[in-house]
Amino acid sequence: MKTKSELTEEDLVFSALADKNRRKIVELLHAKDSTLMELSELFSDFSFQALSKHINKLERAGILHKRKEGKYRVLSLNRHAFRESLRWMSFYSNFWNESFDQLDALIQQKKSDGPAI
Amino acid sequence: MKTKSELTEEDLVFSALADKNRRKIVELLHAKDSTLMELSELFSDFSFQALSKHINKLERAGILHKRKEGKYRVLSLNRHAFRESLRWMSFYSNFWNESFDQLDALIQQKKSDGPAI
DNA sequence: ACTTCATTCAACTTTTTGGTTGAATGAAAA
DNA sequence: TTTTCATTCAACCAAAAAGTTGAATGAAGT
Numbered sequence: 454m455k456t457k458s459e460l461t462e463e464d465l466v467f468s469a470l471a472d473k474n475r476r477k478i479v480e481l482l483h484a485k486d487s488t489l490m491e492l493s494e495l496f497s498d499f500s501f502q503a504l505s506k507h508i509n510k511l512e513r514a515g516i517l518h519k520r521k522e523g524k525y526r527v528l529s530l531n532r533h534a535f536r537e538s539l540r541w542m543s544f545y546s547n548f549w550n551e552s553f554d555q556l557d558a559l560i561q562q563k564k565s566d567g568p569a570i
Numbered sequence: 571m572k573t574k575s576e577l578t579e580e581d582l583v584f585s586a587l588a589d590k591n592r593r594k595i596v597e598l599l600h601a602k603d604s605t606l607m608e609l610s611e612l613f614s615d616f617s618f619q620a621l622s623k624h625i626n627k628l629e630r631a632g633i634l635h636k637r638k639e640g641k642y643r644v645l646s647l648n649r650h651a652f653r654e655s656l657r658w659m660s661f662y663s664n665f666w667n668e669s670f671d672q673l674d675a676l677i678q679q680k681k682s683d684g685p686a687i
Numbered sequence: 688a689c690t691t692c693a694t695t696c697a698a699c700t701t702t703t704t705g706g707t708t709g710a711a712t713g714a715a716a717a
Numbered sequence: 718t719t720t721t722c723a724t725t726c727a728a729c730c731a732a733a734a735a736g737t738t739g740a741a742t743g744a745a746g747t
Contacts, residue, residue: 464588471585472735473578476658483662490693503736505695510734524693524744532664539659541593545600546656547649589705607723620706622725627704641714641723 465514582631603646
């Protein structure tokens with residue numbers, strides 16, 4: 454019957470990240486919230502309409518959101534968006550076993566940095 | 571010029587995981603190594619040739635490998651394949667800050683389970 | 688009111704993806 | 718050696734993705 458099964462959050466997140474340009478957008482927004490125009494200066498390879506489509510794909514995956522500010526749309530990352538996908542990947546890798554000592558070190562270090570406000 | 575930029579490991583991993591059926595293959599192989607035929611019994615929605623293509627895509631991403639055993643190819647997971655992608659995702663999420671207490675708990679528990687050989 | 692600026696929408700093209708069927712390969716069983 | 722079984726290869730098709738250009742929208746500046 455080929456029932457065009459609903460896309461899950463993980464489908465959307467993984468496919469949004471399956472593109473270098475979109476990952477670069479994430480990296481840039483991690484550094485600072487930006488508008489489409491600001492970003493488009495850094496993506497000379499394609500039109501701003503194409504960039505807009507990439508941004509919409511990230512938005513549909515819940516990875517970023519837009520907030521209206523006058524005539525601008527300011528884009529910012531949603532840092533919770535990766536939770537489930539990260540959980541899935543780490544469960545099916547040997548990430549924990551292989552690196553939990555490193556993790557432990559990292560955590561102890563973070564703890565001694567004090568609470569993150 | 572539109573130079574068809576090389577695909578990176580992360581491109582391959584994320585796009586391999588951007589499909590429910592391929593993630594299901596990962597879950598099944600996590601439980602136990604299997605052959606194409608064994609898996610195909612669990613995927614009645616499409617042909618074994620289609621399943622074979624999915625498996626090849628996972629293989630190209632380094633997520634599984636095949637080992638010849640007589641007339642069979644036994645598929646097994648490569649549990650290191652997610653390392654870099656996991657690292658990337660966790661860096662750009664607030665994963666650490668948000669869940670490091672949980673992580674800490676998990677690690678302490680794992681430690682008390684004793685060394686993993 | 689008119690113009691400009693930032694973004695979106697719409698229509699269209701090309702490439703990639705996910706599926707199909709049928710034939711080929713190659714090891715194992717008869 | 719002939720047949721069977723597991724997998725792969727090849728050719729094809731439909732749908733989705735990723736890009737283009739040009740027009741539309743809507744707030745801001747003049």
